[in-house]
Amino acid sequence: MKTIQLAAIAILIVASYNCKDFKKGYEDGKKDAEKEAAAAAEEIKEEVAEEVIKFKMEAKSDSEVTGDVTFTENESGVHMTAMLTGLTPGEHAIHIHDKADCSSADGKSTGGHWNPTNTPHGKWGAAEGYHKGDIGNFTADDSGNATVEFSTEEWCIGCEDDTKNILGKGVIVHQGVDDFTSQPSGAAGARVSCTGIIK
Numbered sequence: 400m401k402t403i404q405l406a407a408i409a410i411l412i413v414a415s416y417n418c419k420d421f422k423k424g425y426e427d428g429k430k431d432a433e434k435e436a437a438a439a440a441e442e443i444k445e446e447v448a449e450e451v452i453k454f455k456m457e458a459k460s461d462s463e464v465t466g467d468v469t470f471t472e473n474e475s476g477v478h479m480t481a482m483l484t485g486l487t488p489g490e491h492a493i494h495i496h497d498k499a500d501c502s503s504a505d506g507k508s509t510g511g512h513w514n515p516t517n518t519p520h521g522k523w524g525a526a527e528g529y530h531k532g533d534i535g536n537f538t539a540d541d542s543g544n545a546t547v548e549f550s551t552e553e554w555c556i557g558c559e560d561d562t563k564n565i566l567g568k569g570v571i572v573h574q575g576v577d578d579f580t581s582q583p584s585g586a587a588g589a590r591v592s593c594t595g596i597i598k
């Protein structure tokens with residue numbers, strides 16, 4: 400009972416406060432509502448602006464490496480998630496190569512590393528330079544499964560900037576490890592899985 404009384408008093412106090420400042424409160428409320436509406440509109444715009452493309456990875460060079468790779472673009476750049484199976488346990492390289500063509504049995508139809516800025520091969524972010532396709536290495540678990548996550552503002556999906564646009568390129572998973580120094584491709588060995596990045 401006491402609680403209810405206290406609550407009633409509290410409501411009265413709040414109500415009288417609201418009454419005194421009704422006009423100011425109303426104006427503030429209106430502004431808040433406008434702000435909320437603007438924020439909601441912005442959110443919808445961002446949702447619409449988010450682009451997702453997904454591809455199946457095809458086994459190459461007599462491997463059994465398959466899986467899928469998803470690219471999502473939003474205001475913070477492009478995020479890649481690759482889910483792979485059939486790998487040998489341990490480290491492997493993954494790159495974006497120059498062409499979306501996975502037709503050859505060894506995956507070499509994708510050409511060399513995607514390198515629109517004509518820089519040396521290297522570790523992503525290295526001061527000495529790196530290709531826009533130099534994603535790097537990842538580790539497969541004892542069952543040969545791996546999830547590779549990568550995010551960058553240096554890619555886009557279908558924008559006008561050829562130094563950023565990943566469409567028309569290919570994803571290659573290698574049997575070996577990228578040493579980040581051998582030119583022009585890090586000596587990562589056979590190409591064991593492939594997909595074109597095409598819409």
Ligand SMILES: [Cu+2]
Nearest residue numbers: 493494571573
């Ligand atoms: Cu490669």
Ligand SMILES: [Zn+2]
Nearest residue numbers: 512520530533
């Ligand atoms: Zn490279």
